[in-house]
Amino acid sequence: MSVKPLRVGLAGIGTVGGGTWTVLNRNADEIRRRAGRPIQITAVADLDQAKARALTGGQVRFVPDAMALARDPEIDVVIELIGGYGFAKDFVLEAIRNGKHVVTANKALLATHGNEIFALAQQKGVMVAFEAAVAGGIPIIKALREGLTANKIEWVAGIINGTTNFILSEMRDKGLAFDVVLKEAQRLGYAEADPTFDIEGVDAAHKATIMAAIAFGIPMQFDAAHIEGISKLQAKDIAYAEQLGYRIKLLGITKRHANGVELRVHPTLISSKKLIANVEGAMNAVWVKGDAVGHTMYYGKGAGAEPTASAVIADLVDVARMLTADPANRVPYLAFQPDQMAALSVVPIAQVQSCYYLRLRVKDQPGVLADITRVLADGQISIDMFFQREPDEDLHETDVVLITHLCLEQDMRAAIGRIEQLPTVLGQAVMLRMETFA
Ligand code: NDP
Ligand code: HSE
DSSP, X not given: OOOOOEEEEEEOOSHHHHHXXXXXXXXXXXXXXXXXXXXXXXXXXXXXXXXXXXXXXTOSEEESSTHHHHTOTTOSEEEEOSOSXXXXXXXXXXXXXXXXXXXXXXXXXXXXXXXXXXXXXXXXXXXXXXXXXXXXXXXXXXXXXXXXXXXXXXXXXXXXXXXXXXXXXXXXXXXXXXXXXXXXXXXXXXXXXXXXXXXXXXHHHHHHHHHHHHHHTOOXXXXXXXXXXXXXXXXXXXXXXXXXXXXXXXXXXXXXXXXXEEEEEEEEEEETTSGGGGOOTTEEEEEEEETTTEEEEEEEEOSSHHHHHHHHHHHHHHHHHHTTSOGGGSOOTTSSOGGGOOOOOBOOGGGOEEEEEEEEEEESSTTHHHHHHHHHHHTTOOEXXXXXXXXXXXXXXXXXXXXXXXXXXXXXXXXXXXXXXXXXXXXXXXXXXXXXXX
């Protein structure tokens, strides 16, 4: 007996859409054997018809207006690979209203409008699958939502933006300039349509927001995330960190506390002995601490056409397998049953505890270090490590670098304010956070 194929409408055939078409066709037989039915893209929509024809060879229907896919009674599932939260949001909501299941890689859309999208999807009894939205080809959504379901998850920390990890790696390894490496990341298809989302940490914050929601069973709270990117990071600090035994990575971090959750993205010093510090290039890694399982880590390609397509197609297979299941028996969108979500809000960054790296430009004269350490001691901040560069003989200035033990961010900022007032300290301090993952 032949089983009806899953009929798919693909919207957006850029990097990920193109990869999805290619992999789905190349591995059609293998995928059918897993899904229990063929998965067929029956129509594609894009702004560029010539691109569609070049990709599909005219084998499937081309639709100039993607919205037609959302309303097409001959389509069971739409894949949204357009990006952004303008048209893509209207498209996804329209597809759900029309009873279509949705697969999307669009983390920006889910982090900012996910609460609305999932509420409508639940009302309509349709699936919204988003494995590709976090860490590209790494099945981290599956791991957090299903594999670790026995655990009380304590924290999740990850290198979840391939573009910035690629930039940091190339700058450190090859001494290449920021702009040169960014252009290469764009050429390789890693970067977002607007690369400031990558560089300024926004893309990583979208992904961290989604992981926090499914790790702790909380609504999406992107607006409350603390976000710092790598655009202000200086080569000097990457080099000093290395001399002290650390690498600097852009991490997305979310931690659970009794009174709330931390949700933050920023450049972070990590001991170079840690596995995650050695994740290089466009590779991603997500480190999860659960109370039962302990530490687990997931590593792989976080961006690019086929790695991301791998996740998109895994979602299609899930949809095919769960098509006839009662919606109440499917895996909940955000891992927890919708009526069991927790009301934990995001803790302000001032209340977060961390260790800190400080770089200060100081006059090379007696008493400077005593003044700085006195301010820190007055603020109950203890120093873990200290390093002074060879003084610049002509200028009579030098860099002082120190790493503190754990303290509250508000205390650290208050101390920095006082240190910057010292007559021997020149200019502004550079402050970076450090994680030990103890
Ligand atoms: P691209 O820009 O390469 O592709 C988007 C495609 O959508 C383009 O072909 C674009 O056409 C088309 N498009 C734009 N507007 C419309 C519209 N109104 N109707 C139909 N088609 C439209 O993006 P990516 O493939 O890189 O990214 C797609 C999504 O996947 C994004 O949400 C992104 O964040 C996410 N993602 C991307 C990853 C990657 O490695 N690239 C990894 C993980 C997730 P045109 O070019 O003519 O404007
Ligand atoms: N721009 C993203 C990155 C794509 O560089 O990681 C994958 O989400």
